[in-house]
Amino acid sequence: MDTTWNHHFVHANGIRVHYVRHGAGFPLILLHGWPGFWYVWRKNILPLAEHFDVIVPDQRGFGDTDKPDVPAVGGYDKQVRAEDLRGMADALGLERFGIVTHDIGSWVAQVFALRYPERVPRMVLFDMAYPGIGDRWRAPDHIKEIWYTYFHQQPWAAQLVGASRDSVRTYFRHFLGHWAHDPHTFDEDLEIWVDTYMKPGNLQGGFNWYVAVDAERTAMMRGEAPRQPVIDTPTRILWGASDKVLKVAWADRLGEYFSNYTFTPVPEAGHFLQYEQPDLFNAEVIRHFAAFSHNPSAVPR
Numbered sequence: 001m002d003t004t005w006n007h008h009f010v011h012a013n014g015i016r017v018h019y020v021r022h023g024a025g026f027p028l029i030l031l032h033g034w035p036g037f038w039y040v041w042r043k044n045i046l047p048l049a050e051h052f053d054v055i056v057p058d059q060r061g062f063g064d065t066d067k068p069d070v071p072a073v074g075g076y077d078k079q080v081r082a083e084d085l086r087g088m089a090d091a092l093g094l095e096r097f098g099i100v101t102h103d104i105g106s107w108v109a110q111v112f113a114l115r116y117p118e119r120v121p122r123m124v125l126f127d128m129a130y131p132g133i134g135d136r137w138r139a140p141d142h143i144k145e146i147w148y149t150y151f152h153q154q155p156w157a158a159q160l161v162g163a164s165r166d167s168v169r170t171y172f173r174h175f176l177g178h179w180a181h182d183p184h185t186f187d188e189d190l191e192i193w194v195d196t197y198m199k200p201g202n203l204q205g206g207f208n209w210y211v212a213v214d215a216e217r218t219a220m221m222r223g224e225a226p227r228q229p230v231i232d233t234p235t236r237i238l239w240g241a242s243d244k245v246l247k248v249a250w251a252d253r254l255g256e257y258f259s260n261y262t263f264t265p266v267p268e269a270g271h272f273l274q275y276e277q278p279d280l281f282n283a284e285v286i287r288h289f290a291a292f293s294h295n296p297s298a299v300p301r
Contacts, residue, residue: 003046005020005022005045006020006021006022007019007020008020008021009064010088010091010092011091012084012087012088012090012091013080013083013084013086013087013088014068014087015060015065015066015068015084016065016066017057017058017060017065017066017084017088018038018057018058018063018064018065019038019055019056019057019058019088020038020045020055020056021053021054021055021056022045022046022049022054023048023049023050023051023052023053023054024049024052024053024294025051025052025053025292025293025294026052026053026097026098026289026292026293026294027052027053027054027055027089027092027094027096027097027098028048028052028053028054028055028097028098028099028100028285028289029055029056029057029085029088029089029094029097029098029099029100030044030045030048030054030055030056030100030101031057031059031085031099031100031101031104031105031108031109032056032058032059032062032101032103032104032105033101033102033103033104033105033106034062034103034104034206034209035172035175035176035193035197035206036062036103037058037062037063037196038056038057038058038063039189039192039196040272040274040275041056041274041275042189042275043274043275043278043282044274044278044281044282044285047278047282047286048282048285048286050295050298051286051289051293051294051295051298051299052098052289052292052293052294055088055092055094055097057088059081059084059104059105059108060076060080060081060084060205061076061201061202061204061205061206061208061209062202062205062206063196063202064199067201067202067204067205067208072208072209072211072212073211073212073215074212075208075212076208076209076211076212077209077212077213077216078104078107078108078110078111078212078213079111081104081107081108081111082108082111082112082115085099085108085112086112086115086116086119089119095119096118096119096120096121097119097120098120098121098122098123098124098289098292099112099113099120099123099124100123100124100274100285101123101124101125101126101128102125102126102127102128102271102273102274103127103128103129103246103271104129104209106125106126106127106128106129106130107129107213109123109125110130110228110231110257113231113233114228114229114231117232117233120233121233121234121292122233122234122235122236122288122289122292123233123234123235123236124235124236124237124238124284124285124288124289125235125236125237125238126237126238126239126240126273126274126281127238127239127240127243127246127270127271127272127273128237128239128246129246130228130253130254130257131220131225131227131228131257132250132252132253132254132256132257133220133246133250133253134220134221134223134253135220135221135222135223136247136250137217137220137221138221142247145244145245146245148175148210149210149214149217150210152206152207152209152210152211153207153210153211153214157203157207158203158204158207161203162197162198162203165194165198168194168197168198168203169190169191169194172190172193172194172197173186173190176190176193176272178244179243179244179245179270179271179272180242180270180271180272180275180276181240181242181268181269181270181276182268182276185270185272185275185276186272186275228257230256230257230258230259231257231258231259232259232260233260234260234261234288235258235260235261235262236261236262236284236285236288237251237254237258237261237262237263237264238263238264238265238266238273238281238284239251239263239264239265239266239273240265240266240269240270240271240272240273240276240277241265241266241267241268241269242267242268242269242270243269243270243271244270244271245271246271248265251263251265264284266280283300286298286299286300287299287300
């Protein structure tokens, strides 16, 4: 897709946030996960912008957003990211907005919806992390899928992965291919991922999430995590049936944590549903936020 993307920066919660913005009307904020940055939404931004004001930031540590030199614990966790989101919305004058997200962003969205329920009338979550996963995260048949969460916590991990362009390419080709339903899904954009993660600080900036969340994830595995309150925000939940790292079977406890949700597994999609099945995904988002669309005649039925 050849287009001129609208790049902007805003100061929020003490950092400079990079974001791309297209469209008009009700705002939707699209939050990426790892290994991502704003460009993982390239197949969604313009179709959604026909209906909404679409705002796509790089989260702290990623892309062209700041990577503050602070301890990862307390400086890169889901709580501070939720305040980044609030700060960005405040700086842009957004009183209410929708959230569309997965992976890391799904943790952030849950914190935000619990803290500021009046500001987020609806959400779309997909291939998500939530407390109902529990100790299944470390099940014997899943250990081989989560090795990276411990590797990323090593102080030399970014130096090792970033030793050369070839090593960065090899590393991200693995995750983008292994976690997608079709291992060649990202082939056309792989070099853009390499370019982005070779920028100074971007490898460590992303890895900081895993340091920040380790204690909470470990407590969840042990059954020691505090009970998360139920989220009442109307939420559409989609899940790639081929996701290897966040398994669709783990959706079985959603009802314990969301009081008002609908759930659909999506065949022939893995962890990157928005990129792998963009037409289906865009239609689902437009339909879920139809009441807020400035182009209701084009809402899918």
